[in-house]
Amino acid sequence: xxxxxxxxxxxxxxxxxxxxxxxxxxxxxxxxxxxxxxxxxxxxxxxxxxxxxxxxxxxxxxxxxxxxxxxxxxxxxxxxx
Amino acid sequence: xxxxxxxxxxxxxxxxxxxxxxxxxxxxxxxxxxxxxxxxxxxxxxxxxxxxxxxxxxxxxxxxxxxxxxxxxxxxxxxxxxxxxxxxxxxxxxxxxxxxxxxxxxxxxxxxxxxxxxxxxxxxxxxxxxxxxxxxxxxxxxxxxxxxxxxxxxxxxxxxxxxxxxxxxxxxxxxxxxxxxxxxxxxxxxxxxxxxxxxxxxxxxxxxxxxxxxxxxxxxxxxxxxxxxxxxxxxxxxxxxxxxxxxxxx
Numbered sequence: 173x174x175x176x177x178x179x180x181x182x183x184x185x186x187x188x189x190x191x192x193x194x195x196x197x198x199x200x201x202x203x204x205x206x207x208x209x210x211x212x213x214x215x216x217x218x219x220x221x222x223x224x225x226x227x228x229x230x231x232x233x234x235x236x237x238x239x240x241x242x243x244x245x246x247x248x249x250x251x252x253x
Numbered sequence: 254x255x256x257x258x259x260x261x262x263x264x265x266x267x268x269x270x271x272x273x274x275x276x277x278x279x280x281x282x283x284x285x286x287x288x289x290x291x292x293x294x295x296x297x298x299x300x301x302x303x304x305x306x307x308x309x310x311x312x313x314x315x316x317x318x319x320x321x322x323x324x325x326x327x328x329x330x331x332x333x334x335x336x337x338x339x340x341x342x343x344x345x346x347x348x349x350x351x352x353x354x355x356x357x358x359x360x361x362x363x364x365x366x367x368x369x370x371x372x373x374x375x376x377x378x379x380x381x382x383x384x385x386x387x388x389x390x391x392x393x394x395x396x397x398x399x400x401x402x403x404x405x406x407x408x409x410x411x412x413x414x415x416x417x418x419x420x421x422x423x424x425x426x427x428x429x430x431x432x433x434x435x436x437x438x439x440x441x442x443x444x445x446x447x448x449x450x451x452x453x454x455x456x457x458x459x460x461x462x463x464x465x466x467x468x469x470x471x472x473x474x475x476x477x478x479x480x481x482x483x484x485x486x487x488x489x490x491x492x493x494x495x496x497x498x499x500x501x502x503x
Contacts, residue, residue, distance in 0.1 A: 208500065208501065210303060210307070211500070213297060213298075213304070213307055214307060217294065217297045217311060218311075219418055220290060220294050220297060221355075222288065222289075222456075222457035222458030223354070223355060224416055225416060225417060225418045225489075225490060225493055226375075226377050226489055227355065229493045231351055231354055233378065234351075234354075235347070236500065238347055
Protein backbone atom coordinates (compact mmCIF):
# COMPACT_ATOMS: atom_id res chain seq x y z
CA UNK A 173 0.00 0.00 0.00
CA UNK A 174 2.80 2.37 0.99
CA UNK A 175 4.58 1.54 -2.25
CA UNK A 176 1.42 2.26 -4.26
CA UNK A 177 0.91 5.58 -2.50
CA UNK A 178 4.55 6.45 -3.09
CA UNK A 179 4.28 5.64 -6.78
CA UNK A 180 1.02 7.63 -7.06
CA UNK A 181 2.70 10.62 -5.37
CA UNK A 182 5.68 10.41 -7.74
CA UNK A 183 3.33 10.13 -10.73
CA UNK A 184 1.29 13.13 -9.56
CA UNK A 185 4.48 15.09 -8.91
CA UNK A 186 5.79 14.28 -12.40
CA UNK A 187 2.43 15.27 -13.93
CA UNK A 188 2.42 18.56 -12.04
CA UNK A 189 6.00 19.26 -13.18
CA UNK A 190 4.97 18.56 -16.74
CA UNK A 191 2.03 20.90 -16.47
CA UNK A 192 4.24 23.65 -14.94
CA UNK A 193 6.82 23.36 -17.69
CA UNK A 194 3.99 23.27 -20.24
CA UNK A 195 2.61 26.48 -18.73
CA UNK A 196 6.04 28.15 -18.79
CA UNK A 197 6.54 27.32 -22.43
CA UNK A 198 3.09 28.43 -23.50
CA UNK A 199 2.49 31.37 -21.20
CA UNK A 200 3.78 34.47 -23.01
CA UNK A 201 3.71 36.59 -19.84
CA UNK A 202 6.89 34.85 -18.67
CA UNK A 203 8.92 36.31 -21.49
CA UNK A 204 10.05 39.97 -21.54
CA UNK A 205 13.62 39.07 -22.54
CA UNK A 206 13.28 40.32 -26.10
CA UNK A 207 11.93 43.64 -24.73
CA UNK A 208 15.09 44.20 -22.64
CA UNK A 209 17.35 43.18 -25.52
CA UNK A 210 15.38 45.28 -28.02
CA UNK A 211 15.46 48.38 -25.78
CA UNK A 212 19.22 48.10 -25.38
CA UNK A 213 19.54 47.56 -29.13
CA UNK A 214 17.53 50.68 -29.90
CA UNK A 215 19.63 52.67 -27.41
CA UNK A 216 22.99 51.50 -28.75
CA UNK A 217 21.92 52.03 -32.32
CA UNK A 218 20.49 55.45 -31.45
CA UNK A 219 23.83 56.60 -30.03
CA UNK A 220 25.58 55.33 -33.19
CA UNK A 221 23.09 57.22 -35.32
CA UNK A 222 23.91 60.45 -33.49
CA UNK A 223 21.34 60.63 -30.70
CA UNK A 224 22.34 62.14 -27.37
CA UNK A 225 22.42 59.61 -24.51
CA UNK A 226 19.13 60.80 -22.98
CA UNK A 227 17.42 60.75 -26.38
CA UNK A 228 18.71 57.23 -27.08
CA UNK A 229 17.48 56.09 -23.67
CA UNK A 230 14.07 57.67 -24.35
CA UNK A 231 13.82 55.76 -27.66
CA UNK A 232 14.80 52.49 -25.96
CA UNK A 233 12.33 53.16 -23.18
CA UNK A 234 9.53 53.92 -25.65
CA UNK A 235 10.24 50.60 -27.38
CA UNK A 236 10.39 48.81 -24.03
CA UNK A 237 6.98 50.15 -22.92
CA UNK A 238 5.47 49.25 -26.30
CA UNK A 239 7.00 45.76 -26.19
CA UNK A 240 5.85 45.09 -22.60
CA UNK A 241 2.33 46.26 -23.48
CA UNK A 242 2.27 43.84 -26.44
CA UNK A 243 3.46 40.93 -24.29
CA UNK A 244 0.90 41.78 -21.60
CA UNK A 245 -1.85 41.99 -24.21
CA UNK A 246 -0.97 38.56 -25.60
CA UNK A 247 -0.63 37.15 -22.08
CA UNK A 248 -3.97 38.72 -21.09
CA UNK A 249 -5.67 37.08 -24.06
CA UNK A 250 -4.06 33.75 -23.11
CA UNK A 251 -5.23 33.88 -19.50
CA UNK A 252 -8.75 35.07 -20.33
CA UNK A 253 -9.31 31.93 -22.45
CA UNK B 254 44.08 92.26 -40.84
CA UNK B 255 43.61 88.51 -40.40
CA UNK B 256 40.47 86.62 -41.41
CA UNK B 257 38.83 86.54 -37.96
CA UNK B 258 39.40 90.27 -37.41
CA UNK B 259 38.01 90.98 -40.88
CA UNK B 260 34.85 88.91 -40.14
CA UNK B 261 34.32 90.66 -36.80
CA UNK B 262 34.86 94.04 -38.52
CA UNK B 263 32.13 93.23 -41.10
CA UNK B 264 29.86 91.99 -38.31
CA UNK B 265 30.27 95.20 -36.26
CA UNK B 266 29.85 97.36 -39.35
CA UNK B 267 26.42 95.93 -40.17
CA UNK B 268 25.31 95.27 -36.55
CA UNK B 269 24.35 98.91 -35.96
CA UNK B 270 21.88 98.99 -38.83
CA UNK B 271 20.09 95.90 -37.44
CA UNK B 272 20.08 97.17 -33.80
CA UNK B 273 16.29 97.41 -33.42
CA UNK B 274 15.43 94.57 -35.74
CA UNK B 275 14.66 90.94 -35.13
CA UNK B 276 14.36 87.88 -37.31
CA UNK B 277 12.71 84.50 -37.73
CA UNK B 278 14.66 81.70 -39.39
CA UNK B 279 13.25 78.37 -40.56
CA UNK B 280 15.63 75.41 -40.64
CA UNK B 281 15.20 72.02 -42.25
CA UNK B 282 16.91 68.91 -40.91
CA UNK B 283 18.64 66.34 -43.10
CA UNK B 284 20.28 63.14 -42.01
CA UNK B 285 23.93 62.80 -43.01
CA UNK B 286 24.40 59.06 -43.53
CA UNK B 287 28.10 59.59 -44.29
CA UNK B 288 28.64 60.29 -40.59
CA UNK B 289 27.31 56.87 -39.60
CA UNK B 290 29.95 54.29 -38.76
CA UNK B 291 28.65 51.18 -40.46
CA UNK B 292 30.88 48.79 -38.52
CA UNK B 293 29.53 50.06 -35.19
CA UNK B 294 25.97 49.71 -36.47
CA UNK B 295 26.62 46.11 -37.60
CA UNK B 296 28.12 45.30 -34.19
CA UNK B 297 24.96 46.51 -32.43
CA UNK B 298 22.61 44.85 -34.89
CA UNK B 299 24.28 41.47 -34.37
CA UNK B 300 23.14 41.61 -30.73
CA UNK B 301 19.49 42.34 -31.54
CA UNK B 302 17.03 39.55 -32.23
CA UNK B 303 14.66 41.59 -34.41
CA UNK B 304 17.38 43.71 -36.06
CA UNK B 305 15.54 44.15 -39.39
CA UNK B 306 12.54 45.61 -37.52
CA UNK B 307 14.77 48.04 -35.57
CA UNK B 308 16.52 49.18 -38.77
CA UNK B 309 13.16 49.60 -40.52
CA UNK B 310 11.77 51.70 -37.65
CA UNK B 311 14.86 53.93 -37.50
CA UNK B 312 14.81 54.37 -41.28
CA UNK B 313 11.18 55.50 -41.15
CA UNK B 314 11.94 57.82 -38.21
CA UNK B 315 14.83 59.35 -40.17
CA UNK B 316 12.59 59.79 -43.23
CA UNK B 317 10.10 61.69 -41.06
CA UNK B 318 12.75 64.29 -40.17
CA UNK B 319 11.86 66.05 -43.42
CA UNK B 320 8.39 66.72 -41.95
CA UNK B 321 9.85 68.71 -39.10
CA UNK B 322 10.64 72.42 -39.22
CA UNK B 323 12.85 74.11 -36.66
CA UNK B 324 12.44 77.82 -35.93
CA UNK B 325 14.78 80.42 -34.51
CA UNK B 326 13.23 83.66 -33.25
CA UNK B 327 15.95 86.16 -32.48
CA UNK B 328 16.44 89.68 -31.20
CA UNK B 329 19.87 91.27 -30.98
CA UNK B 330 20.70 89.82 -27.55
CA UNK B 331 18.33 86.90 -27.04
CA UNK B 332 16.71 84.11 -29.02
CA UNK B 333 14.57 80.98 -28.81
CA UNK B 334 15.05 77.84 -30.93
CA UNK B 335 12.38 75.16 -31.14
CA UNK B 336 10.50 72.90 -33.55
CA UNK B 337 7.18 72.72 -35.36
CA UNK B 338 5.56 69.38 -36.08
CA UNK B 339 4.36 69.01 -39.66
CA UNK B 340 3.95 65.22 -39.62
CA UNK B 341 0.70 63.64 -40.80
CA UNK B 342 -1.61 62.37 -38.09
CA UNK B 343 -1.71 58.86 -39.50
CA UNK B 344 2.01 58.28 -38.99
CA UNK B 345 2.93 55.28 -36.80
CA UNK B 346 3.18 56.66 -33.21
CA UNK B 347 6.50 54.98 -32.44
CA UNK B 348 8.14 56.18 -35.65
CA UNK B 349 6.81 59.71 -35.16
CA UNK B 350 8.10 59.72 -31.56
CA UNK B 351 11.48 58.57 -32.86
CA UNK B 352 11.60 61.49 -35.32
CA UNK B 353 10.54 63.90 -32.55
CA UNK B 354 13.28 62.65 -30.24
CA UNK B 355 15.94 62.71 -32.99
CA UNK B 356 15.10 66.26 -34.01
CA UNK B 357 14.54 67.46 -30.41
CA UNK B 358 11.23 68.78 -31.70
CA UNK B 359 9.80 69.46 -28.25
CA UNK B 360 13.04 70.77 -26.74
CA UNK B 361 13.55 74.52 -26.50
CA UNK B 362 16.77 76.50 -26.35
CA UNK B 363 16.73 79.95 -24.74
CA UNK B 364 19.79 82.04 -25.60
CA UNK B 365 21.11 85.18 -23.97
CA UNK B 366 24.19 87.17 -24.88
CA UNK B 367 24.20 89.29 -21.71
CA UNK B 368 24.56 87.39 -19.43
CA UNK B 369 26.06 84.77 -21.70
CA UNK B 370 24.02 81.59 -21.26
CA UNK B 371 21.93 79.05 -23.10
CA UNK B 372 19.21 77.12 -21.30
CA UNK B 373 18.07 73.85 -22.82
CA UNK B 374 14.54 73.05 -21.64
CA UNK B 375 13.57 69.46 -22.31
CA UNK B 376 11.23 66.65 -21.38
CA UNK B 377 12.78 63.43 -20.13
CA UNK B 378 10.41 60.62 -19.13
CA UNK B 379 7.54 63.07 -18.56
CA UNK B 380 9.55 65.41 -16.36
CA UNK B 381 10.80 68.85 -17.39
CA UNK B 382 14.48 69.66 -17.01
CA UNK B 383 16.72 72.64 -17.71
CA UNK B 384 20.32 72.26 -18.64
CA UNK B 385 22.44 75.45 -18.55
CA UNK B 386 25.45 75.96 -20.82
CA UNK B 387 27.42 78.81 -22.30
CA UNK B 388 29.53 79.16 -25.42
CA UNK B 389 31.81 82.14 -25.90
CA UNK B 390 33.44 83.15 -29.15
CA UNK B 391 36.67 81.72 -27.73
CA UNK B 392 35.13 78.23 -27.89
CA UNK B 393 34.86 78.57 -31.66
CA UNK B 394 37.67 78.14 -34.14
CA UNK B 395 36.96 80.29 -37.20
CA UNK B 396 38.58 78.88 -40.33
CA UNK B 397 39.52 80.39 -43.67
CA UNK B 398 36.92 78.36 -45.54
CA UNK B 399 33.95 80.17 -47.00
CA UNK B 400 30.95 79.36 -49.17
CA UNK B 401 27.78 81.11 -50.26
CA UNK B 402 24.47 79.99 -48.82
CA UNK B 403 21.51 81.61 -50.50
CA UNK B 404 23.08 85.03 -51.22
CA UNK B 405 25.17 85.26 -48.06
CA UNK B 406 28.89 84.66 -47.78
CA UNK B 407 29.36 82.23 -44.90
CA UNK B 408 32.48 81.24 -43.00
CA UNK B 409 33.18 77.90 -41.41
CA UNK B 410 33.71 77.64 -37.65
CA UNK B 411 34.15 74.56 -35.49
CA UNK B 412 33.73 73.75 -31.82
CA UNK B 413 33.59 70.69 -29.58
CA UNK B 414 30.40 69.26 -28.15
CA UNK B 415 30.77 67.33 -24.91
CA UNK B 416 28.46 64.51 -23.89
CA UNK B 417 28.49 61.57 -21.52
CA UNK B 418 27.60 58.12 -22.84
CA UNK B 419 27.53 55.31 -20.28
CA UNK B 420 29.46 57.57 -17.91
CA UNK B 421 32.23 58.21 -20.42
CA UNK B 422 32.98 61.71 -21.68
CA UNK B 423 32.83 61.99 -25.47
CA UNK B 424 33.78 64.89 -27.71
CA UNK B 425 32.09 65.58 -31.05
CA UNK B 426 33.30 68.09 -33.60
CA UNK B 427 30.51 70.47 -34.59
CA UNK B 428 30.82 72.73 -37.61
CA UNK B 429 28.82 75.84 -38.39
CA UNK B 430 28.59 78.08 -41.45
CA UNK B 431 27.77 81.60 -40.33
CA UNK B 432 27.02 84.84 -42.17
CA UNK B 433 28.65 88.01 -40.74
CA UNK B 434 26.29 90.06 -42.93
CA UNK B 435 23.41 88.95 -40.67
CA UNK B 436 24.53 90.20 -37.26
CA UNK B 437 22.49 87.89 -35.06
CA UNK B 438 24.73 85.62 -32.98
CA UNK B 439 22.49 82.58 -32.84
CA UNK B 440 21.93 79.25 -34.49
CA UNK B 441 20.28 75.85 -34.11
CA UNK B 442 20.45 73.38 -31.27
CA UNK B 443 22.17 75.47 -28.60
CA UNK B 444 25.04 76.73 -30.77
CA UNK B 445 25.61 80.47 -30.75
CA UNK B 446 28.02 83.37 -30.16
CA UNK B 447 29.60 83.47 -33.58
CA UNK B 448 29.86 86.89 -35.27
CA UNK B 449 26.86 86.22 -37.52
CA UNK B 450 23.79 84.04 -37.94
CA UNK B 451 24.44 80.30 -38.36
CA UNK B 452 22.88 79.27 -41.68
CA UNK B 453 24.11 75.67 -41.60
CA UNK B 454 25.04 73.50 -38.64
CA UNK B 455 26.55 70.02 -38.79
CA UNK B 456 25.79 68.32 -35.51
CA UNK B 457 26.73 64.64 -35.39
CA UNK B 458 24.57 62.98 -38.07
CA UNK B 459 22.20 65.91 -38.52
CA UNK B 460 22.51 68.94 -40.78
CA UNK B 461 20.40 72.01 -40.00
CA UNK B 462 20.03 74.31 -43.01
CA UNK B 463 18.28 77.68 -43.06
CA UNK B 464 15.48 77.66 -45.62
CA UNK B 465 13.89 81.03 -44.96
CA UNK B 466 14.88 84.23 -43.15
CA UNK B 467 12.30 86.84 -42.28
CA UNK B 468 13.47 90.20 -40.97
CA UNK B 469 11.18 92.19 -38.67
CA UNK B 470 11.41 95.95 -38.23
CA UNK B 471 11.13 95.80 -34.45
CA UNK B 472 12.33 93.47 -31.74
CA UNK B 473 9.90 90.66 -30.90
CA UNK B 474 8.47 89.39 -27.64
CA UNK B 475 10.21 86.11 -26.88
CA UNK B 476 8.73 83.50 -24.58
CA UNK B 477 10.37 83.00 -21.21
CA UNK B 478 11.94 79.73 -20.08
CA UNK B 479 9.25 77.53 -18.50
CA UNK B 480 9.82 75.86 -15.15
CA UNK B 481 11.97 72.77 -14.88
CA UNK B 482 14.48 71.05 -12.66
CA UNK B 483 18.06 72.17 -13.25
CA UNK B 484 20.36 69.29 -14.14
CA UNK B 485 23.93 68.96 -15.41
CA UNK B 486 25.07 66.59 -18.18
CA UNK B 487 26.91 64.45 -15.63
CA UNK B 488 23.84 64.22 -13.37
CA UNK B 489 21.69 63.24 -16.33
CA UNK B 490 24.20 60.58 -17.33
CA UNK B 491 24.10 59.12 -13.80
CA UNK B 492 20.31 59.17 -13.83
CA UNK B 493 20.26 57.23 -17.12
CA UNK B 494 22.75 54.66 -15.81
CA UNK B 495 20.57 54.17 -12.72
CA UNK B 496 17.42 53.79 -14.81
CA UNK B 497 19.10 51.20 -17.04
CA UNK B 498 20.20 49.25 -13.99
CA UNK B 499 16.69 49.33 -12.53
CA UNK B 500 15.23 48.12 -15.81
CA UNK B 501 17.68 45.21 -15.90
CA UNK B 502 16.92 44.25 -12.29
CA UNK B 503 13.12 44.41 -12.53
